[in-house]
Amino acid sequence: MTATDGEMSVAQRVEALRSQISDHNHRYYVLDQPTVSDAEYDRLMVELQSLEEAHPDLITPDSPTQRVGAQPVSGFDSVRHAVAMLSLSNAFETEDVEAFNKRVADTLRGAGLTNNDGLVEYEAELKFDGLAVSLRYEQGKLVQAATRGDGQTGEDITSNIRTLRSVPLSLRGEYPVVLEVRGEVLMNRADFERLNETQQRRGDKIFVNPRNAAAGSLRQLDPRITAQRPLRFYAYGWGELVLDDAPGAQQTLADEAPDPAQTLRNTHSAMLDWLATLGLPVSPSREVVRGVDGLLQFYEDRGGQRQKLPFDIDGVVYKVNSLEAQRVLGFVARAPRFAIAHKFPAQEETTTLLDIEVQVGRTGAITPVARLKPVFVGGVTVTNATLHNEDEILRKDVRIGDTVIVRRAGDVIPEVVGPVIELRPENARPFVMPQHCPVCDSAIERLEDEAIARCTGGLFCAAQRKQTIRHAASRKALDIEGLGEKLVDQLVESDRVKSLADLFTLKVEELLLYDRMGRKSAENLVAALERASEPELGRLLYALGIRHVGETTARDLALHFGSVDAVMAADEEALLRVRDVGPVVAGSIARFFGEPHNREVVHALESAGVRPRAVEVSDGGAQPLEGKTLVLTGTMPNWTRDEATRRILAAGGKVSGSVSKKTAYLVAGEDAGSKLTKATELGVIILDEDGLKELLGD
DNA sequence: TATCCTCGAGTTCA
DNA sequence: CTCGAGGATA
Numbered sequence: 001m002t003a004t005d006g007e008m009s010v011a012q013r014v015e016a017l018r019s020q021i022s023d024h025n026h027r028y029y030v031l032d033q034p035t036v037s038d039a040e041y042d043r044l045m046v047e048l049q050s051l052e053e054a055h056p057d058l059i060t061p062d063s064p065t066q067r068v069g070a071q072p073v074s075g076f077d078s079v080r081h082a083v084a085m086l087s088l089s090n091a092f093e094t095e096d097v098e099a100f101n102k103r104v105a106d107t108l109r110g111a112g113l114t115n116n117d118g119l120v121e122y123e124a125e126l127k128f129d130g131l132a133v134s135l136r137y138e139q140g141k142l143v144q145a146a147t148r149g150d151g152q153t154g155e156d157i158t159s160n161i162r163t164l165r166s167v168p169l170s171l172r173g174e175y176p177v178v179l180e181v182r183g184e185v186l187m188n189r190a191d192f193e194r195l196n197e198t199q200q201r202r203g204d205k206i207f208v209n210p211r212n213a214a215a216g217s218l219r220q221l222d223p224r225i226t227a228q229r230p231l232r233f234y235a236y237g238w239g240e241l242v243l244d245d246a247p248g249a250q251q252t253l254a255d256e257a258p259d260p261a262q263t264l265r266n267t268h269s270a271m272l273d274w275l276a277t278l279g280l281p282v283s284p285s286r287e288v289v290r291g292v293d294g295l296l297q298f299y300e301d302r303g304g305q306r307q308k309l310p311f312d313i314d315g316v317v318y319k320v321n322s323l324e325a326q327r328v329l330g331f332v333a334r335a336p337r338f339a340i341a342h343k344f345p346a347q348e349e350t351t352t353l354l355d356i357e358v359q360v361g362r363t364g365a366i367t368p369v370a371r372l373k374p375v376f377v378g379g380v381t382v383t384n385a386t387l388h389n390e391d392e393i394l395r396k397d398v399r400i401g402d403t404v405i406v407r408r409a410g411d412v413i414p415e416v417v418g419p420v421i422e423l424r425p426e427n428a429r430p431f432v433m434p435q436h437c438p439v440c441d442s443a444i445e446r447l448e449d450e451a452i453a454r455c456t457g458g459l460f461c462a463a464q465r466k467q468t469i470r471h472a473a474s475r476k477a478l479d480i481e482g483l484g485e486k487l488v489d490q491l492v493e494s495d496r497v498k499s500l501a502d503l504f505t506l507k508v509e510e511l512l513l514y515d516r517m518g519r520k521s522a523e524n525l526v527a528a529l530e531r532a533s534e535p536e537l538g539r540l541l542y543a544l545g546i547r548h549v550g551e552t553t554a555r556d557l558a559l560h561f562g563s564v565d566a567v568m569a570a571d572e573e574a575l576l577r578v579r580d581v582g583p584v585v586a587g588s589i590a591r592f593f594g595e596p597h598n599r600e601v602v603h604a605l606e607s608a609g610v611r612p613r614a615v616e617v618s619d620g621g622a623q624p625l626e627g628k629t630l631v632l633t634g635t636m637p638n639w640t641r642d643e644a645t646r647r648i649l650a651a652g653g654k655v656s657g658s659v660s661k662k663t664a665y666l667v668a669g670e671d672a673g674s675k676l677t678k679a680t681e682l683g684v685i686i687l688d689e690d691g692l693k694e695l696l697g698d
Numbered sequence: 699t700a701t702c703c704t705c706g707a708g709t710t711c712a
Numbered sequence: 713c714t715c716g717a718g719g720a721t722a
Contacts, residue, residue: 361708369709386709388715413710413713451716452707548718550706580704582719629704657713660703 010051014058017048021064022168022279029166029232030281062141062169067162072222076155079146082180083239085134087151087334088317088341094296097318100340101292104320104329107337111328119291121321123268124298125236125283127341129211129312130186131218133157134239135167140175142167147218151334160218161185163227172279180239181280187214188310191230206395208405208418209348210312235275236283236317267321285309288321299342306344315343348407350420351375356387356400356431360439362467363547364454368393368431370404370416378408385414389451390433397421399428439463459499459597466492468545472500475642476551477543478532482525490514499597500543501604504529537612541567544601546592548585556580557589564602564612568593624697625653629662633676634669636689644692651696659684667692 021044028034045064052059059066091097105120115121132148145161146154161167164185171179187195192210199206207213217229269288276282289298295318302316320326320338329338352373359367368387375382385406387393398404402419433453437444442457455461459468469488473480483503491497491514497506506529511522535543541564542554549557560578561567567589575586592598630653632641639647644667645655659666659678666679666686679686687695 359708363707365708367708380711382710384710388708392715408710449717548706552705580719584718656704658704662703 010055011058014048014051014055014063017044017051018063020044021048022170022172025064025165026168026172026279030276030279032284064169067165067169068224068227072224073159074221076157076219078149078153079144079156080153081134081146081151081239082136084334085132085148085151085154085182085239086331086336088339089335090315091340091342097295097299097340097342098292100318101295104325104338107329108320108325111325113322113325113328115290117290119294120325121267121288121290122295122318123272123286123321124289124295124316124318125286126302126309126313127315127317127343128184128186128234128283129314130184130214131211133161133183133185133218133233135161135181135183135233136240137171137175137179137181139177140171142169157218159223160220160226161233163223164231164233166231166233166281168279170279173277175278176241176243178240178242179278180241181235181275182237182239183233183235183280183283185214185218185231185233186210186311187217187229187231189312190310195230206418208420209407232311233281234283235280236272238271238275267323268319268326269321271323295342303344313344314346315341317341345379346376347378348405348417349375349377350403350405351382353398353400353402353404353416353419356393356398358434358438360437360455360461360463360467362464362471362545364437364457364461364464366433366437366444366453366455368433370398372404372406372416375406377406377414380408382406382408382414385416387416387431390431390446390453391451393431399424399430401425401428437461437463462492465498469497469500469503471545472503472543477539478535479539480525480532481528482521483528486516487514487525499601499604501601501608501610504533504605504608504610533608533610534613535610537563540564540605540610540612544592544598547588549589553578553580553585568599568602623652624695625651625664627652628664629654629656630665630667630692631656631659631663631675631679631684632667632669636667636669639689644689647696648692665692665695 021041024034024036024041024044048063049065052063052065089100091100101120105114105118108114108120109118134146134148134154135142136144136146142162143158144156145158145167146156148154162169187210189210192207192213195213196206198204205216207216213229214231217226217231220226220229267288269286272282272286285302287298289295298318299316302313306313318340320329326336326338329336331337353370354373355371356368357371359369361367368389370385370387372383372385387396387398396416396418398416398419401424403423404419405417407415407417433444433446435444436442437455437457440455440457440461440463442455442461444453444455446453455464457464459465466488469483469492470485472478473483473488480503488497491503491506494514496510497503506526508519508522508526511517511525512519536558538551538555538558541549541557542551556578557567561570570590572583572586572590575581575589576583578586581589593602625648630648632644632655636644648655653664656663659675659682661682661684663679663682663684666675666684668676668679668686668688676686
């Protein structure tokens with residue numbers, strides 16, 4: 001074929017497109033500064049594809065269109081690493097790091113490699129929670145990619161790795177003859193969430209965490225599937241490296257460019273910088289630090305930012321920065337002596353699911369709870385975790401006997417993330433929702449369209465009676481100090497307390513008969529009950545434990561009706577006139593007071609001397625927050641959350657639990673979490689405690 | 699009817 | 713804190 005003008009321009013256009021696309025990938029994944037929209041990027045790809053279709057002879061293996069070229073395979077070949085992929089020793093405690101630093105410092109001093117100040121210089125970086133891989137570039141082209149495997153031999157995953165847009169198919173600039181890049185493949189948490197949503201919609205496998213999702217995606221036999229997975233790659237090291245005779249090196253050695261042979265071989269950090277110049281995405285958030293204090297400072301720093309990073313890390317890694325020093329330090333067994341991984345306390349651990357028991361809540365809700373083999377995760381030992389409901393167990397497919405992943409994420413509450421299917425024993429047993437209440441043996445029923453199964457025993461069920469009393473005594477209800485869980489259990493079990501009203505007839509002498517009750521505690525409790533006999537009306541209504549009537553609705557009812565009797569006398573129609581009360585809530589209230597024994601309890605409370613305080617219908621004071629909704633988050637320096645809530649309500653404002661565009665202000669204290677992020681996104685005004693005080697006219 | 703906003707309920711460990 | 717679900721609103 002002769003090279004006519006037309007052919008030339010097509011070839012040139014194809015070349016130009018490839019270089020543009022590769023530039024955009026580089027800007028997006030390496031520089032983190034995309035300059036074009038996804039749509040524009042797609043347009044370039046489409047144009048390149050159509051040109052290549054029309055001119056198949058112009059297709060080269062490193063064309064971005066060829067990222068997904070390979071057919072599904074039946075298995076992976078093994079690959080022997082030219083240079084072994086090492087593992088790192090681990091440090092869990094500060095002492096481990098100090099010992100590491102001392103060993104390094106002593107060895108280097110012996111070799112006469114000490115710095116002026118005697119401190120060892122380290123390159124500190126993040127330890128990704130992903131999968132280690134090795135990429136082999138020959139003459140600047142990606143020729144092979146392999147998993148770590150046992151460190152000597154891994155699996156050939158070249159066609160899967162080629163689909164990762166963050167992995168350049170050709171190196172940029174002055175590339176070496178041979179370069180084995182070592183790094184980690186991982187998935188960002190947000191991408192992982194999105195992937196799982198898609199998987200769920202399609203009825204495909206749900207992944208338990210980003211790491212498993214990344215692993216599963218890399219081990220796909222069909223690269224077309226891998227191509228759809230949002231995987232990323234970050235380089236942190238290298239294996240075999242042959243610099244000589246690099247053809248690119250002679251071409252463009254610009255005057256201002258540092259001599260690669262110089263910078264290149266001095267330090268680990270310079271090596272990583274150099275890898276970045278070759279177009280490889282290099283581990284972000286690196287730092288060069290000195291001495292053990294520098295290491296620990298880095299650890300603290302990154303540990304604090306852990307939640308804010310887009311991906312999971314399980315620690316940080318320290319490497320002696322000088323490559324010469326690294327050579328002097330050498331290796332022990334399969335780990336280098338010049339590097340160590342400093343692990344964070346695990347946020348995720350695996351343990352055995354010993355059993356699934358059910359709990360009965362105040363409303364009869366049957367909640368399955370996982371009994372776990374105790375496991376230390378996120379700084380505490382976890383033995384129980386809620387499984388929420390039957391559907392949740394099915395969705396996660398956890399079975400009794402499974403090895404499960406347990407997480408203690410941003411908040412405090414442990415969560416069973418999911419089972420490790422590969423470790424499922426033969427005799428693993430699925431959870432079966434019991435037909436009868438374990439406490440009172442009443443039937444358990446689950447209404448259609450509802451996620452929760454409930455015990456139908458009502459107050460016949462001792463568990464529900466206990467929970468009802470506990471609820472009434474809680475801080476947001478009657479706030480009865482000294483009436484703890486154990487005592488409530490005893491009072492209910494002995495039948496001394498059958499309803500809320502019975503509490504108020506308790507006497508010091510009889511309380512002494514219960515376990516762990518001294519005279520002092522008994523007197524304190526009776527005094528607390530005395531104080532509780534003059535509750536705000538809203539608190540009393542809340543304490544009754546009417547279904548669908550929480551703190552807010554109870555307060556609304558109190559304001560609307562002014563007395564318990566008025567609420568009790570109201571029919572559904574009257575109840576519907578209360579704000580935020582619809583048919584379900586109105587029906588629930590009417591049904592509650594329709595029950596003779598509930599009316600009896602109200603009367604018995606009256607006889608026992610419980611008199612709600614008169615409701616003050618707004619004190620006429622300043623109402624600076626009239627009609628405004630505020631959200632509280634984090635810990636404030638002086639006020640508790642309850643305190644702040646009280647003052648906001650007094651100023652005519654409302655306090656809500658979640659941020660939306662209707663939120664007027666977010667009051668953020670120390671350690672504010674996701675609400676702050678959301679408020680920032682929505683452009684909600686953010687205040688601190690002082691700002692709130694100002695707003696209240698304090 | 700669909701969507702957004704709130705509220706209610708349940709939960710763990712030290 | 714999160715989920716489910718009730719209520720209001722467009």
